[in-house]
Amino acid sequence: MAAVTITDPAVIRGEVSASRAAGRVVGFVPTMGALHAGHLALVEQATRECDDVAVSIFVNPTQFGPGEDFERYPRTLDRDLDSLSRLRVRWVFTPTEAAMYPHGAATRVVVAGPACGYEGTIRPGHFSGVATVVCRLFLSVPADRAYFGAKDWQQTRVIERMVRDLGLPIAVVVCPTVREPDGLAMSSRNAYLAPEDRSRAVALSESLREAAAAWDAGADVNGIEAAMRTRLESRGIVVDYVAIADAESLGQVVTGQPAVALVAGRLGSTRLIDNRLLSPRVG
Amino acid sequence: MAAVTITDPAVIRGEVSASRAAGRVVGFVPTMGALHAGHLALVEQATRECDDVAVSIFVNPTQFGPGEDFERYPRTLDRDLDSLSRLRVRWVFTPTEAAMYPHGAATRVVVAGPACGYEGTIRPGHFSGVATVVCRLFLSVPADRAYFGAKDWQQTRVIERMVRDLGLPIAVVVCPTVREPDGLAMSSRNAYLAPEDRSRAVALSESLREAAAAWDAGADVNGIEAAMRTRLESRGIVVDYVAIADAESLGQVVTGQPAVALVAGRLGSTRLIDNRLLSPRVG
Numbered sequence: 001m002a003a004v005t006i007t008d009p010a011v012i013r014g015e016v017s018a019s020r021a022a023g024r025v026v027g028f029v030p031t032m033g034a035l036h037a038g039h040l041a042l043v044e045q046a047t048r049e050c051d052d053v054a055v056s057i058f059v060n061p062t063q064f065g066p067g068e069d070f071e072r073y074p075r076t077l078d079r080d081l082d083s084l085s086r087l088r089v090r091w092v093f094t095p096t097e098a099a100m101y102p103h104g105a106a107t108r109v110v111v112a113g114p115a116c117g118y119e120g121t122i123r124p125g126h127f128s129g130v131a132t133v134v135c136r137l138f139l140s141v142p143a144d145r146a147y148f149g150a151k152d153w154q155q156t157r158v159i160e161r162m163v164r165d166l167g168l169p170i171a172v173v174v175c176p177t178v179r180e181p182d183g184l185a186m187s188s189r190n191a192y193l194a195p196e197d198r199s200r201a202v203a204l205s206e207s208l209r210e211a212a213a214a215w216d217a218g219a220d221v222n223g224i225e226a227a228m229r230t231r232l233e234s235r236g237i238v239v240d241y242v243a244i245a246d247a248e249s250l251g252q253v254v255t256g257q258p259a260v261a262l263v264a265g266r267l268g269s270t271r272l273i274d275n276r277l278l279s280p281r282v283g
Numbered sequence: 284m285a286a287v288t289i290t291d292p293a294v295i296r297g298e299v300s301a302s303r304a305a306g307r308v309v310g311f312v313p314t315m316g317a318l319h320a321g322h323l324a325l326v327e328q329a330t331r332e333c334d335d336v337a338v339s340i341f342v343n344p345t346q347f348g349p350g351e352d353f354e355r356y357p358r359t360l361d362r363d364l365d366s367l368s369r370l371r372v373r374w375v376f377t378p379t380e381a382a383m384y385p386h387g388a389a390t391r392v393v394v395a396g397p398a399c400g401y402e403g404t405i406r407p408g409h410f411s412g413v414a415t416v417v418c419r420l421f422l423s424v425p426a427d428r429a430y431f432g433a434k435d436w437q438q439t440r441v442i443e444r445m446v447r448d449l450g451l452p453i454a455v456v457v458c459p460t461v462r463e464p465d466g467l468a469m470s471s472r473n474a475y476l477a478p479e480d481r482s483r484a485v486a487l488s489e490s491l492r493e494a495a496a497a498w499d500a501g502a503d504v505n506g507i508e509a510a511m512r513t514r515l516e517s518r519g520i521v522v523d524y525v526a527i528a529d530a531e532s533l534g535q536v537v538t539g540q541p542a543v544a545l546v547a548g549r550l551g552s553t554r555l556i557d558n559r560l561l562s563p564r565v566g
Contacts, residue, residue, distance in 0.1 A: 104532070106397070106444055107394050107449055109449075110393050112389040112391075113389030131390070132449075135449055136448075139451060140450055161387070161390060162390045165384070165419075167292055167296075167419055168422060169296065
């Protein structure tokens with residue numbers, strides 16, 4: 001059965017509420033469209049775990065900074081709907097900007113903590129835009145579970161923090177990053193890459209694999225970060241940051257707690273990020 | 284039947300959701316306790332309009348600035364519960380600070396627009412604290428209708444703006460200010476007033492009545508504001524602001540739209556606010 005496309009927040013809210021009232025478990029996958037295999041893996045996981053699945057497609061202007069790629073962000077609605085029609089999706093929510101940001105809108109959800117540093121530093125206002133639209137989406141699609149990709153690791157920490165702090169009644173499910181055969185993390189922005197940049201982009205995931213091996217071998221954080229940076233720069237990638245951080249708070253690594261290796265860099269005018277979870281180190 | 288007191292947000296959320304699922308209309312009155320006749324009028328209106336009523340009592344630290352009266356704010360829980368026991372209240376929600384602001388809490392709801400100017404200028408961060416806690420409370424107590432007093436007029440505009448922008452599924456009901464026989468607006472802070480300040484405090488409502496008469500007689504905004512200030516200062520009140528503003532946006536008066544007269548001043552160490560709606564002026 002093809003999904004029904006809904007643009008009105010009140011309508012999808014009513015549909016989802018009715019489904020839950022009938023005892024069904026509802027899953028929700030918020031996206032900005034330009035769906036790739038990573039998104040579809042989220043949707044597939046949601047369909048396995050839930051009775052009904054909603055997918056939203058909304059390119060959220062408030063999470064793009066001035067000079068970022070809001071205008072050129074790929075918009076492929078017909079292809080997206082076609083991809084979703086092959087999966088057991090019940091609702092596709094495609095709100096207008098005016099529905100998400102009503103006339104005179106003046107409210108922002110601002111998260112500190114895990115939103116500080118890394119993407120939060122490079123892209124001021126980005127996580128506030130993400131938190132605001134995700135809060136708005138969660139209130140429009142009051143599902144049991146919401147699915148996000150681990151590729152945007154810091155984003156998942158910000159959303160979990162917001163959900164806990166505001167008491168939003170939804171469980172955040174983080175799904176593994178889906179990768180191209182050579183290891184490049186799936187991203188809608190990969191479509192921007194010129195062929196020679198595409199082949200160099202593999203250095204991001206290579207640097208993370210190398211970091212994980214060094215971490216497991218007991219190397220120190222500074223040494224790992226330096227080696228990551230060297231590898232990336234040797235491939236002509238302009239590094240925004242490389243870091244080993246606490247996986248939850250994104251602050252300093254804590255002995256015995258999971259850590260994460262983070263990387264962000266630019267190839268030409270395309271900016272890519274990736275990450276890899278590291279096992280807790282004891283002592 | 285005495286109300287049941289609940290401290291756990293998940294528990295009251297379940298109770299309210301179950302009541303609504305059974306087709307009952309739920310009303311919610313958020314308060315900081317120290318209940319006076321103004322609060323009780325809100326509760327009474329809620330009991331008239333709703334099947335079940337929840338009242339929250341939580342002195343929210345994040346809406347008090349440094350040097351404000353958070354520590355000395357009156358806390359009269361036993362008397363509050365006694366007052367509520369005479370009304371048809373089903374639930375009294377008394378969350379702990381740790382429940383409202385979980386460990387590591389880092390999320391703020393920030394409203395611009397109607398939160399700018401007036402209280403927003405005098406009390407930086409106040410409305411962000413209000414919006415954050417009210418959002419959290421609305422998610423804990425997912426009622427049909429929430430009741431607020433018109434005495435805190437700017438606050439009602441901020442909350443309505445937030446509700447609309449985030450799509451919170453609740454109707455905001457603004458109830459008339461309840462006044463002492465001499466016209467002083469009921470406020471938990473009136474309890475701070477020394478006897479001589481109490482008698483002078485009537486100048487606030489007098490200045491508003493005078494402003495409304497002048498407005499209806501066609502006086503200009505600057506003249507009305509000047510007269511209000513003169514009256515207040517002649518009674519020894521230190522004026523924080525007097526203003527005639529658009530009742531909705533709190534910006535400049537718009538011809539044909541409702542306006543509001545606002546006043547805030549200090550008597551000794553006590554700060555009081557009041558307001559009065561003005562009829563739209565045509566032409």
